[in-house]
Amino acid sequence: MLQTSAPTDIVDTEAFRGLTTTAPREYVHRAALAEVFLTADWSRTDEAHFTLGGQWPRGHSFFGPVGGSHYDPMLAAETIRQVGALLAHAGFDVPLGHQFLMWELNYRVMPLLLPVGGAPADLRLDVTCTDIRRRAGRLAGLSYEVVISEQGRTLATGNARYTCTSPEVYRRLRADRLAEPATAQEPPTAPVEPRSVGRTDEFDVVLTPTERADRWQLRVDTRHPVLFDHPGDHIPGMVLLEAARQAVQSLTPVGRPVLPVAMDSTFHRYAEFGSPCWIETEPAVDYPGSPERLIRVTGRQDDEILFTAITTVAGLPS
Structure with missing residues (x-):
């Protein structure tokens, strides 16, 4: 035994x-x-x-x-x-x-x-x-x-x-949103060309093109295992930061990766499912004598500012 x-x-x-x-x-x-x-x-x-x-x-x-x-x-x-x-x-x-x-x-x-x-x-x-x-x-x-x-x-x-x-407090504040899980959302919108935003797979793209080169719709795919690691009632902040990164990458010629070496981000409210979120960039500003550029990325939803990300980008160091 x-x-x-x-x-x-x-x-x-x-x-x-x-x-x-x-x-x-x-x-x-x-x-x-x-x-x-x-x-x-x-x-x-x-x-x-x-x-x-x-x-x-x-x-x-x-x-x-x-x-x-x-x-x-x-x-x-x-x-x-x-x-x-x-x-x-x-x-x-x-x-x-x-x-x-x-x-x-x-x-x-x-x-x-x-x-x-x-x-x-x-x-x-x-x-x-x-x-x-x-x-x-x-x-x-x-x-x-x-x-x-x-x-x-x-x-x-x-x-x-x-x-x-x-x-308990959160349930009171978000009762209407908690009743609609992320899995019930509509299929994701069409992606931009992955290489234009530094990606190789459409699955990793979080931007949908519009008629303007400096404006995109946020592409939300809750099946993504990293950006949507677990179910939630709103779009995670890291998805918004990734949208900012992809937006500034799109301002650079395809095939030339840039580093978002700094980002100062402010979030004003929850990013909600079921309502389009628009990502916009302002013209880049060059620092005199520096390889870095400063770009403002703004997210808007329902005619309100959702977040801003002042992003500093630079090329890869040699």
Whole structure:
């Protein structure tokens, strides 16, 4: 007869101590483990300062290397977003199930330090919380700044601001939208030519052409496993940032990839399903003596501004 013993917690065994694991996917509001860019080794210095670990993969199904050589700056944006969710749950005891509304998300990467190397980029993230707001003892909102570094070199910096609310309050605020799940939406509109926005597959395109070269309709395909990682009642903010990136790429001749080296984004309201969202760019502004250009991308829905993204673009470093 087989002898059995009491179950052992694998994390507590000596062999597994000190090894790297991803942060819980629930803590960064992701369903797929492959989309978690933070690791479980985080620590707190004081009420407002944290140190986190992270990793950028050498290859990714959506955030792949730009031009086949440089990390996609959108990885920085998504990493900064995940930091905010992790802080709320692990640092400020916000229960899972609370809803978050991102009001600002900004980043800047250092292009010369972005080439993809022979191993994934193991990251250190130093986080400073600058505006901690509570209501009835519970976290109501947070602003934070992030420095992303690898082996002592700063790869990117950024900051964000969000508010969070309980499931009960959220259900009252969004009752009409919660009754219509994303899966019930109409089929996606036609994509622009993928190569014109730096993509190779129509599935990854988030813009639909219009009669104007500087205006597109947001293309929403809830089947996309990265942009729509899990069901929701509104279009995620990262879809809007990807629309901004594809819009500025379209202003460059086909086959010449550009890096969105910086993006200062402000979100004014939820992006809703079932109503067209229009993406527009203003003429690029060149910095004298610099290879960078500054482009304003604006999203509008139902005749109201949805978001703005002041995007700085540059060519790939030689």
